Amino acid sequence: MTERNDDLAAQSGAYALNALSPEEREAFEKHLTASAETRTETTELSDTAVALGMAVDPVTPPPALKANLMAMIAQTPQLPREVEVVDDAAKVVQPAATPAEKKAQGRWFTRPATALAAVAAAVALIVAGGVVADSIGRTSLQETSFAAQQADQLAAINGASDSQRLVSTVTGGATATFVWSVELASSAVIVDGLEPLPDNQVYELWYIDSAGARPAGLMDASTDGTTWRVLDGKMAAGDVVGVTIEPKGGSDAPTTAPIVVFESA
Amino acid sequence: MLVVMSREADVSAFPEEPGAPVASPQDLLERVATGDQAAFSALYDQLAPRVFGxxxxxxxxxxxxxxxxxxIFLEIWQTATRFDANKGAAVSWILTMAHRRTVDRVRSSQSSRDRDVRIGIRDHNPDYDHVSETIEVRLEHERVEKAMSRLTELQRQAVSLAYYGGYSHSEVATMLSVPVGTVKTRLRDGMIRLRDELGVAS
Incomplete structure (x- = not known):
């Protein structure tokens, strides 16, 4: 099998350049766990490939891309941390490893999680219908910055230390989530599968307290997937939030019964 | 496209401006691993132009x-918990992931792409829509170009086609009319030469 291993070791350059087929890549990674020498070399060649990447002219992506991402991460869980048992074992076996070897071991023994692409795709689908995704690259600057602002606010609410959420069912069957932070005095409504309205109608959000209902913004149902909006105005603890269907342009006070109501505690 | 390059794109130089300390990608990525969305936002600002470019x-x-x-950035968010600074620089981790994911896409959409073989070879010409050339990028560019000039013609073409063109070693072999085994060897020899020229060895 030495011959085969030599052949594998010779693929370090192709591996670092991502020029191997998926099967070859897998075989090579298996070989990496067995050969400290190849590991060190591969780490160095991968860093060399990074230098090639650093020589490419940077291009600033459209602002909506960031807005979309901020909305996505607010709803995307992170992988749990790995317990690096393998690393310790490797150190015991090869106590005299050079710093480079240690660096290489660390890098190659902990494999990146697979199937992430699928998760990413799924999340992309979930968010794709939202106000932000629709705006990627093809909206006016004004819409883009509104979307970016909304996304940043949603991220802030989700990230707040006192962030809370409630899930409820909308009249008609869609699932709505209400997320809020009293600290930030801000909240958002996220609806999965909200039904599109005729052109002359719009969804309106309301903050409701003992003094009555205050308009808190309008939203249109996204064509597929998720519709969401950060509410305008300040939220106070105990505020009730409702969504109604109003004539195009919105109303100053609700004119129909709410399709969903949330009571923040 | 007249866009002023923001200093966020400057990934390895962190100018210390009064009142505006810039966190390193390393620090930011470690904070992202704790679920810090603000850190993710800052990391994006610093590295998105690099990745997108x-x-x-x-x-x-x-x-x-x-x-x-x-x-790529969504994956960075999800897997930041697996990043370990002992294993290499944050920028390397991110650019390595970016290149791999992009090559995956190149391969999966290959049939629909009109791929001019020579594009890969002429790759050192800058894109027309590049944002700007900071001094730092130009220096890196020159450094890599100089190192590339030390390779043999075949090594240089093979490395360029693979890295900047996203071609597999068998595709590179077809384009350069040499056996696959030769391409593998040239890619390795070429990368080792580049490593030494660029002083990457750890």
Whole structure:
């Protein structure tokens, strides 16, 4: 099998350049766990490939891309941390490893999680219908910055230390989530599968307290997937939030019964 | 496209401006691993132009490049918990992931792409829509170009086609009319030479 291993070791350059087929890549990674020498070399060649990447002219992506991402991460869980048992074992076996070897071991023994692409795709689908995704690259600057602002606010609410959420069912069957932070005095409504309205109608959000209902913004149902909006105005603890269907342009006070109501505690 | 390059794109130089300390990608990535969305936002600002520039270099198509860049950053968010500074620099981790994901996309959309073989070889010409050339980028560019000039013609073409073109070693073999085994060897020899010229060895 030495011959085969030599052949594998010779693929370090192709591996670092991502020029191997998926099967070859897998075989090579298996070989990496067995050969400290190849590991060190591969780490160095991968860093060399990074230098090639650093020589490419940077291009600033459209602002909506960031807005979309901020909305996505607010709803995307992170992988749990790995317990690096393998690393310790490797150190015991090869106590005299050079710093480079240690660096290489660390890098190659902990494999990146697979199937992430699928998760990413799924999340992309979930968010794709939202106000932000629709705006990627093809909206006016004004819409883009509104979307970016909304996304940043949603991220802030989700990230707040006192962030809370409630899930409820909308009249008609869609699932709505209400997320809020009293600290930030801000909240958002996220609806999965909200039904599109005729052109002359719009969804309106309301903050409701003992003094009555205050308009808190309008939203249109996204064509597929998720519709969401950060509410305008300040939220106070105990505020009730409702969504109604109003004539195009919105109303100053609700004119129909709410399709969903949330009571923040 | 007249866009002023923001200092966020400057990934390895962190100018100390009064009142505006810039966190390193390393620090930011470690904070992202704790679920810090503000750190993610700052990390994005610093590295998105790098990632998008690289992705666009390989894919060329603007909207596909946006999609892939988005996927890459989402993956950064999800897997930041697996990043360990002992294993290498944050920028390396991110650019390595970016290149791999982009190549995955190149391969999966290959049939629909009009791939001019020579594009890969002429790859040192800058994109027309590049944002700007900071001194730092130009220096890196020159450094890599100089190192590349030390390779043999075949090594240089093979490395360029693989890295900047996203071609597999068998595709590179076809384009350069040499056996696959020869390409593998040239890629390795070429990368080792580049490593030594660039002083990457750890």
């Amino acid at each position: 690289l992705v666009k270099r390989l894919l060329r198509d603007h909207s596909q490049s946006e999609e892939v860049t988005q996927e």
